[in-house]
Each structure stands twice: as C-alpha cells, then as structure tokens.
Amino acid sequence: MSQQLPGRDVVLNAAETGAVEAAAATTHRGPHTDVAVDLTQFEALIAADQRIEPRDVMPEAYRRSLVRQIAQHAHSEIIGMQPEGAWISRAPSLRRKAILMAKVQDEAGHGLYLYSAAETLGVSRDDLLDQLHEGRQRYSSIFNYPTLTWADMGAIGWLVDGAAIMNQVPLCRCSYGPYARAVIRVCKEESFHQRQGFEILWTLARGTDAQRAMAQDAVDRWWWPALMMFGPPDDESTHSAQSMAWGIKRFSNDELRQRFVDITVPQAQRIGLTLPDADLALDEESGHWRFGEIDWSEFERVLRGDGPCNATRVAHRRAAHEDGAWVREAAAAYAAKQRVQEPAA
C-alpha cells in the first residue's frame, strides 16, 4: 500500500532533547513517497538516537521493514498461545493452571499491543492476520515444535521466553517509538514468564525420578531450537545490516545468542539439568561459554514449512478465525444498527 503518514513537526519527540527539536526544524511537509520526501529529519533523528513517531516522515523501506518485523512478532505471540494453551486443561495443579492461563492470556495481550503498534504504520490488523492465515507472513519457527509433556511448559518459559527476552530487551530502544513502547511492556511480562518456566523445571528437577526425566527430556528437545531463535549467523542474516543502521536492531544475532548461552548455562547448572551439547565449555580467557555447531539445516527446513507443527498451528489459527467470522459479523451488524438508531434518539 502507499505511504499514508502525514508529514508534520515532531511534537511527540519534542519532549526528549534539544537535538530533536533542532532536527524537527528541518521538517518537510511534502508528499510522502521516497522520491519526493526530504529525509533530513528522519536521518537526524536516527543519528541522534531518538524515536521516530507515526507522524514523522520515514523512508518507505523503513516502514515496510518495521511492518514485517512487528507483524512477525505479533503473529509469534498469537501462534505461541497454542503450544501452551493446549496444556491449560491438563495442568497438574490448580496453581499451575492459573499461572498458565494467565501466561497465555498475556501472550494474547502482547499480540494486541503489537498489532496496534503495526497499525500506526498504516496497515490493519485484519490484513496482517489474513497474511498470517495465508502463509504470507511468518511467525517464530520455535512454535512449530510440539509440546509433549508438562515439562515443556517449563522449557518454553525458561528457554524460549528467555531467548525472546534477550532478543526483545534491545528493542525497547528501537528507533520506532510505538514498537519500542509496546516491547517495554511485553518484556516486563516475559520476565515473569521466564521465571515461572525456570521454577517449573526447578520443581521437576527436585521431584520424582519420572519428573526429573521429564524435565531433562524437555530441555533436550528445546535447547537447540531456542538457540536458533536468534536467527541465522551474522554473515548470513539478510535484514540485519539495514536494521542496525536504522536503529531497529542493536545487537547482532550471534552477539545475542552468545549472551543467552552465557546467562543460561549457569542457570541450567543451578537447576541441575544438562544442556544437550557435548561441546559446551567455558572459555576461561573470554569468559564466554563456547557451544557446538547449530544444525542450520533443521532451522531452514522448519522455516520452509517442514516442521512438526507448521501445518497444524496455522490450521488451528485459521479455524478459530473462520469459526468466529459469524460472531465478528454480528458485532459489526449490531454496531451498525446502533449507529442508525442514535440520530433518532
């Protein structure tokens, strides 16, 4: 779709610094295609490490890149409800049932904040959902793995949400304001999610032999897919360089992956579970944990759609959407009737 963002002064940034006000003084009120728009203000804001707001002029490629990333993030939250939602009915205690229901609810909420952030870029949630349902937009590949036991709730919270936090905390400083603000809230809740996952595994690791085996099995299955969540190695990452230049991305895939490993290995030791990597070893000199080769062929395969749950996740989501169409139509029809009645009232 065409650029719909009206050019104007950067009122929303004005509260930040004088540098921004100086940048704002260069605002151009022209048409909004890349060809005609003066990007001086945008570039000054990026150079000053300030936020771009919805009404600021921005390059079309920046807008498209953000829509792609925010939509993928939102879709991941919505699809990510499924592997855990499937265990609400089976949670082994009422306390765990309540925590899990609240967690899955949080994920729906995250999806809503993120779709709202995407909508500030001139797209609609309905269009984005259609693209998800038609396989034209992606979600995080991690959710294409199945949840086989209760311990998977622990492994997802600890490893998957842990990796997500590592990816997302830098996004709190993302150059696009609405995304950065949505992610701040998402990260606060994700922090609870990770702690509850850690606590599930901690409890299982101190439980019966069967519980301990369940916990180890879950960690064995989720460790490598969690490392893949940071994306391909830096030299093969297609979007990274431009995203870095635009202040959307702050650290490289490999940097974040290493940081995650460094933080997670001591946690695994405290829980008392073994990470499934014979090559994992502390490099005394650098202080980093060195890890084995990631099977990128598996990553590529699952990304292509050939993962255990790709088809079922999208089919479930599409079924919920299609089964609910009559409800949304009813709400719209009711609202239309109310609008007709209002003037007469």
Place this chain on the structure above:
Amino acid sequence: MITRTDLSLATYCLRLGDDALVMSHRFGEWVTYAPQIEEDVALANIGLDLLGQARALLTRSGELAAGDGPAATEDDLAYWRDERAFTNVHLVEQPRGDFADVTVRLLWFAAYQHALYAALTDHPDPTLGGVAAKAVKEVAYHLDHATQWVLRLGDGTAESHRRAQDAVAAVAPYVDELFTDDELVTDLADAGLAVLPSSLRAGVQSVVTAVLLQATLTPVTPTWHARGGRAGVHSESMGPMLAVMQHLARSHPGASW
C-alpha cells in the same frame, strides 16, 4: 471435633467451588479458539476469576471437613476425586459448543453467581464471606460481558440470531438445577449459613429474560430438566473432561508440581 454444621458447610463450599472449577475448565478450553483476540483475553480472564473462586472455596471446604486433622487441599479435591464425588451442576460441565452456547451459558451462570455471592457477602464464615465479597465484583463483569455479547448475537445478523436462539434452547434444561433446594442447603439456610437456591430464581430469571428480550430472543421453556449434579450424577461429557484434567496429576501419585 467436627460438627455436622461444619461438614454441611464444607459440602456447601464444595458445591460452589466445583461449579466454579468446572466452568473455569471449560473456559480454559476456549483459549486460542475465540472469535477475536480480545475475546481470548476476556474468556481467559473469566476463567481465571472462576479458578480463583474455586481454589479458595475448595481449600475452605477441605479445612471445614478436616476439623483439627489434616485438611484435603485444593488439588486433592480437584484431581483425586472421581466423577461421582463432583457436586457441580450440569450447566457448567456442558461441552464447549459454539460462541453463542458459551455466551448464553455464561449469562445464566453469571446472573446466578451474582445473586448468590451478593447474598453471601456477610456470611458468618469469614472465608466464604470474603470469597463472596471479592467474587461478586468479578461476576458483575462476567454478567456484563455476557449481556453485551447476547445483545450483539441476538440482534446482530440472521445467523447470529439463529445460533443465539439455539443456544437459549440448548441451555434451558440446565437452568432449573441452579435453583433446586435440597435438605442440606435448606438446613444450612435455616441456620443463616447458606442461600436457598430457590430464593434466587425469580431475580435471576428476570435479569436473564430482560437481556434475552432486548436481544430479540425468545425465552424457552424446556421439555426436560437436568437433575442430580449436587449428588454427583453428571452428563456423559463430565467423565472425558475429568480424564483430561486429572490424568497428569494422577499419573504421578505423591508428586509436587
């Protein structure tokens, strides 16, 4: 020393707790299937409120039944009782159905719970009174949520009207049981320790009927009534539901989670 009254009150708490627990479980089944994301949030929220009520009520039931001995915990009661020991009404255990079914079912149940909890807020048992005082605020929202949706479904499109009217008919046989008295509750009510279900009937019916009529729906008089939930006689859908809910906990006796 456990008194007969304590035991009766324990059963009373168990009934209210089982209603909330089973309804909550059914709401949990909706999560990820809702017609829009906002509704996933709302249905999970209602389920969470009901689960919170259930946990407090089951815990209190266990305490009252134990006297000075070790009390059955909320999890003992939720996971280790068989179907015949569950005392919930049939309405809450009905399978998910479509969005009209869950909405109309919630309209009745929230209207009933609202009247019930409002009458229990000054209960002499501080736990039961406290649960009621908190829950009455929660179920007021549930009632409003159900009301807003019933209006939209009833007075929305032809299809939504048809589905809502079908849901009104489908739930009708399960309504009477909400308002059925028995000896236990009559004795407790005589002692000022329970609300007679029959005393709530007229008020709840008038709330629900007003919503249905405003939604252009027709109240339905059922040709049969479900009975016996309080005595552990349930629908055939109850067993599979409990099998799913309890299997993991029961597969690991003595385990902590």
